[in-house]
Amino acid sequence: MKLRRRLVVAAGWTLAGSFGASFAFGGATWETPWRTLVIETLVNSMFSGSCVTFCVVALPWVVPRARRQFAFPWDWVVILVALVAFGIAGSLIGMTIGLLIGVVPAAQFFKAWYPRSLQMSVYLTVIFGISGAALEEVRARLEKTTLALRTKERDEAEAQRLAAEARLASLEARVDPHFLFNTLNSIAALVRENPAAAERVIEQLASLMRSSLDRGASLVTLDQELVLVRSYLEIERVRFGDRLRFHIDAAADVQRALVPRMSLQTLAENAVKYAVAPSRDGATVTVSAVTNNGALRLAVEDNGQGFDASQLPEGHGLHLLQSRLAMVFGGRAVLTTNSHPGRTCITLTLPFTETAPAAAVGNDVPRDATCL
Numbered sequence: 264m265k266l267r268r269r270l271v272v273a274a275g276w277t278l279a280g281s282f283g284a285s286f287a288f289g290g291a292t293w294e295t296p297w298r299t300l301v302i303e304t305l306v307n308s309m310f311s312g313s314c315v316t317f318c319v320v321a322l323p324w325v326v327p328r329a330r331r332q333f334a335f336p337w338d339w340v341v342i343l344v345a346l347v348a349f350g351i352a353g354s355l356i357g358m359t360i361g362l363l364i365g366v367v368p369a370a371q372f373f374k375a376w377y378p379r380s381l382q383m384s385v386y387l388t389v390i391f392g393i394s395g396a397a398l399e400e401v402r403a404r405l406e407k408t409t410l411a412l413r414t415k416e417r418d419e420a421e422a423q424r425l426a427a428e429a430r431l432a433s434l435e436a437r438v439d440p441h442f443l444f445n446t447l448n449s450i451a452a453l454v455r456e457n458p459a460a461a462e463r464v465i466e467q468l469a470s471l472m473r474s475s476l477d478r479g480a481s482l483v484t485l486d487q488e489l490v491l492v493r494s495y496l497e498i499e500r501v502r503f504g505d506r507l508r509f510h511i512d513a514a515a516d517v518q519r520a521l522v523p524r525m526s527l528q529t530l531a532e533n534a535v536k537y538a539v540a541p542s543r544d545g546a547t548v549t550v551s552a553v554t555n556n557g558a559l560r561l562a563v564e565d566n567g568q569g570f571d572a573s574q575l576p577e578g579h580g581l582h583l584l585q586s587r588l589a590m591v592f593g594g595r596a597v598l599t600t601n602s603h604p605g606r607t608c609i610t611l612t613l614p615f616t617e618t619a620p621a622a623a624v625g626n627d628v629p630r631d632a633t634c635l
Contacts, residue, residue, distance in 0.1 A: 318349055318392045326396050346392035347385055354384030446495075449502040460501045467498050481591055485552060485559075486518035492527045492550055499535050506545025507535065513552040519617045520552075520559045523587055529580045530563035530609050538567020538607060554615055561611040569602040581609070588613075 282300070286292070322345075329341040446468050453461035489511060500507045509531075527550060538546035546567040553560050575581060581600070588596040588611075597612045 315388070315391055316353070318346070318388060318395060321345070321349065322392060322395060323399075326399065342392070342396055343389065346389045349392065350385035350388030351381065353388060354381050357384065446498055449499060452502055457501075464498050464501050467494060481524060481587075482521040483524045484518065485513065485520045485522050485561075488522050488524070488527045489513060489518070489550070491525065492531050495528050495531055496535075496548065499539070503535075503539055503545060506542070507539050507548070508545065509548040509550070511550045513550070517552050517554055517559060517615075520554075520613075521616045522559070522561065522611075522613060523584070523591055526584055526587075526611060527561060527563065529584045530561075530611070533580060533609065534563050534565040534567070534607070537570040538565035542567055557615055559613045559615040561613070562608055564606070564608040566605055567607060569604045569607050572600040572602060584611075 322342075325345045326342060329338040329345075332338075333341055446464070450461050450464050450468070453464060493511060496507065496509045500509070531548060531550060534546070534548045538548065546565045549562075549564045551562050551564070572581070581598070585598050588598060592614065595614050597610075599610045599612075601608045601610075
């Protein structure tokens with residue numbers, strides 16, 4: 264297919280060059296009758312076509328080897344010598360064809376070939392060959408540059424992907440210590456006051472960590488995340504007793520949705536820290552999940568004293584969660600905080616994406632408080 268395209272292009276070059284040769288070597292002028300010009304051009308094409316065919320077939324073989332074995336300008340000297348040889352051989356072949364079809368009389372073979380046919384053939388071959396070689400070089404450089412650019416873009420995209428994965432893994436690795444350290448603090452507070460309760464919390468923590476430390480994926484199903492949240496709140500309730508009251512409200516049709524691992528747990532941990540712990544009466548924490556116009560909206564609400572989100576230290580769990588959302592979802596996920604004394608609601612809005620059905624979380628909890 265590539266050779267056919269080259270031959271078609273070569274035919275056009277041959278006709279154009281033969282027409283020009285009629286003026287350069289045939290003595291034609293603009294006053295020459297057009298029929299004479301057409302016949303002269305066709306006859307010239309018969310001779311020059313043989314030369315051009317040599318160029319089309321042999322130049323792709325000659326040029327790369329001359330480039331590899333000779334430095335500039337000697338590579339072009341070799342190419343020029345090859346083109347002259349192609350012109351001589353092609354003119355002889357064209358003259359032989361003219362002899363066979365009766366255009367050239369046998370007695371005038373040499374006279375008709377030399378010098379007029381030879382000059383025209385070499386002229387066309389060199390012009391066509393040099394032009395073709397230069398165009399081929401430009402095309403090859405363009406393809407090489409395009410390939411290099413595409414390779415660079417691909418490598419940059421791959422590097423960005425790997426860097427993003429590394430940053431995400433780093434962020435996720437910083438989430439687990441928040442949860443673990445807070446739970447260990449709860450256990451430390453129970454060891455002297457209630458050793459049996461501390462032992463139960465340690466057992467719950469061991470079971471919980473086996474699932475929470477699974478690094479298989481950045482996204483988990485909502486029902487898996489709710490199991491983590493419930494376990495965390497149960498552990499904290501051993502520490503705070505009746506001061507911690509919680510409800511989990513999530514419909515069955517949203518529990519297969521994908522959410523960032525430990526996202527709801529981070530919000531629940533924040534509620535325990537700022538609503539339950541500072542208050543003598545504790546607080547009620549409500550976790551809820553609904554769908555709205557193709558989006559999944561998760562919320563954790565409490566009736567504590569509230570906090571100033573702008574004063575949170577760098578590396579806080581909410582900051583880490585915000586960074587993780589940006590890494591995973593870009594601008595498609597939104598974390599909003601609305602906090603004042605008596606009511607704090609943190610809402611997480613994500614694209615609603617479902618996975619294969621999983622075991623439902625057995626939550627027989629009331630569907631009462633929600634801030635969605």
